[in-house]
Amino acid sequence: MTTTMRAMRLHEIGQPLQIDEVPVPEVGSDDVLVKIAACGTQDGDHQLIHGLLPSNMRPVTIGHEPAGTVAAVGRNVRNCKEGDRVYIAPAISCGQCAACLSDNQPYCSSYAVMGMTYFAPLGRALFERYGHGGFAEYMLVPVGNIWHLPADISFDQAAKLAFLGVAVKAVEKARLRPGESVLVAGASGALGVCTVMAALAMGAATVIAVARDSKRLARVKALDPGRVETVSTRQNPGLDCVRDLLPGPGVDVLIDALPTALDVTKQAIQLLRKGGRAVLIGGVQGPLDIDYRAFMLSEIEVTGSVGMGRSSFPRLVELVRRGVVDFADFVTHRFPLEQANEAIAAVINKTGNPLGVVVIP
DSSP, X not given: OOSEXXXXXXXXXXXXXXXXXXXXXXXXXXXXXXXXXXXXXXXXHHHHHTTSSOOOSSSEEOOSOEEEEEEEEOTTOOSOOTTOEEEEOXXXXXXXXXXXXXXXXXXXTTOEETTTEESXXXXXXXXXXXXXXXXXXXXXXXXXXXXXXXXXXXXXXXXXXXXXXXXXXXXXXXXXXXTOEEEEETTTSHHHHHHHHHHHHTTOSEEEEEESOHHHHHHHHTTOTTTEEEEETTTOTTOGGGGGGOSSSSEEEEEEOOXXXXXXXXXXXXTEEEEEXXXXXXXXXXXXXXXXXXXXHHTOEEEEOOSOOGGGHHHHHHHHHTTSSOOTTOEEEEEEGGGHHHHHHHHHHTTTOOSEEEEEO
């Protein structure tokens, strides 16, 4: 096997990724080396490059939605072998604390995300070992982050399954009950579409998809024309029409997948019925100015959710394999490794009306 590989790395905040020739990582006793077949990209990559997320190690190979084929395994690895098709769960943590043992990795003081960053000082050692991500020909992965990929799920699809996992976790965290209504803010982006899919799969009677672009919303409506209603914030900036689409006085559940537009987030929260639940997953930054009494008197719940549980992957695979979630055409744009900057720009600028965007090393 070759001793060097190409990798798209972040050297300086605010500057484009650079392609470098770097050594192929050495495989430790509990490690797996994966030849990357596809790695998804999304808003988080843009935020990392431009300093909107902490960047604690540079240069770093980014890309935290990877899938590929096992190229080599360490001497202690028993559950996979060279040639296996695999999905790489990007979150890494100590694996031993109460948070990790209860499948709540983001609570771990060593929590980090491969291909992105670490979030507390204790995560530095893990990230220095495993931090480089999937915008490369090869990636070093702890064996606990490897999931086998069935032959009927493509590498392209696997590279975007994390988005579906984030959405499913959020809908579960909202405790959606069959027959309830769900409002998805930021519904036309990849995460928003996955959230609409998850809500439909988990029994929502009505999903109100809110986004700016009515043309992009048409794709969301097509997921289930009988249960999905769409609202363009360009045409209805106050979201006043949403209440007319509901059988009751407000929406049961809000999943906010907006990366920007705090004003829309605020309006959407105010559309919750008494006792309604909101889960925020979009990552929009800034203070949210809402009257304290609105929470108290209406008994609404607003919480956040990040990532997906490590044990979620088998359930996601079954949702896709059984056709409960139609992921067949989710990936719309593919870019070679050298064009990773263009791939990220396509997501941010919505060039060519993208949905799932992947980089192919």
